Amino acid sequence: MRLYIYDHCPFCARARMIFGLRDVPVEVQTLLFDDAETPTRLVGEKTVPILEFDDGDTLSDTQEIVRGIDSEAEGVKVMEGPQNPEIERWVKAANDIIFKLFAPRAVEAPFGELATPEAAALFGAKMTDMVGDLDELREQTAPLMNELERWLNELEPLIQSPEAVNQVLSLDDIALYPTLRHLSIVEGVKYPEKVDAYRLAMAQLSRVPLHDQAIEPT
Numbered sequence: 001m002r003l004y005i006y007d008h009c010p011f012c013a014r015a016r017m018i019f020g021l022r023d024v025p026v027e028v029q030t031l032l033f034d035d036a037e038t039p040t041r042l043v044g045e046k047t048v049p050i051l052e053f054d055d056g057d058t059l060s061d062t063q064e065i066v067r068g069i070d071s072e073a074e075g076v077k078v079m080e081g082p083q084n085p086e087i088e089r090w091v092k093a094a095n096d097i098i099f100k101l102f103a104p105r106a107v108e109a110p111f112g113e114l115a116t117p118e119a120a121a122l123f124g125a126k127m128t129d130m131v132g133d134l135d136e137l138r139e140q141t142a143p144l145m146n147e148l149e150r151w152l153n154e155l156e157p158l159i160q161s162p163e164a165v166n167q168v169l170s171l172d173d174i175a176l177y178p179t180l181r182h183l184s185i186v187e188g189v190k191y192p193e194k195v196d197a198y199r200l201a202m203a204q205l206s207r208v209p210l211h212d213q214a215i216e217p218t
């Protein structure tokens with residue numbers, strides 16, 4: 001099986017996580033951000049993640065990829081783990097501030113999808129479309145970091161274990177870790193103790209490295 005991704009993409013991180021968490025081997029391939037040809041050939045549009053099975057079948061919906069791999073692997077299912085609506089609420093609510101910190105830094109990050117000037121330019125234009133002027137946003141770093149600190153402190157008591165936010169792995173982990181992973185390209189974030197332990201443990205367990213780590217995906 002082959003999973004086509006962009007490294008910055010939170011849906012792709014979700015899809016990658018299920019392979020690591022369920023110990024299912026997959027070849028991960030990062031597409032250039034301006035490569036419309038490959039995804040269009042595979043699924044008819046420029047989108048990631050795409051899972052390509054050995055027989056040529058494809059899946060391009062993150063939820064379907066997660067559920068499909070989870071249900072096929074032997075053992076305890078991540079999708080059957082207990083969920084806490086507070087986690088879903090937190091992820092949705094904190095995403096805006098996290099993305100504002102992420103976007104101006106993402107355009108300069110060493111992501112595989114930005115390996116050519118053309119790909120990087122297209123991505124820069126997309127980020128600007130999404131959040132506005134990236135230089136202005138970078139100038140907002142101090143107030144954004146203050147707001148972020150409040151959000152991280154709100155998350156801290158919701159984390160029940162470093163190995164699973166609700167003690168047992170669940171879809172909440174698949175939603176939460178990619179959001180925290182976005183923050184790992186932002187320097188100077190002060191993580192509360194449990195949040196820090198959680199993101200480090202989840203990077204190992206899911207085999208989806210934080211952006212400031214180098215763990216090879218399997």
Ligand SMILES: N[C@@H](CCC(=O)N[C@@H](CS)C(=O)NCC(=O)O)C(=O)O
Pocket residue numbers: 009010011012046047048049060061062063126
């Ligand atoms: N339907 C997809 C949507 C995934 C999605 O929005 N992917 C974004 C990247 S994060 C994408 O492919 N965007 C196309 C582009 O950026 O050109 C899913 O839920 O898995």
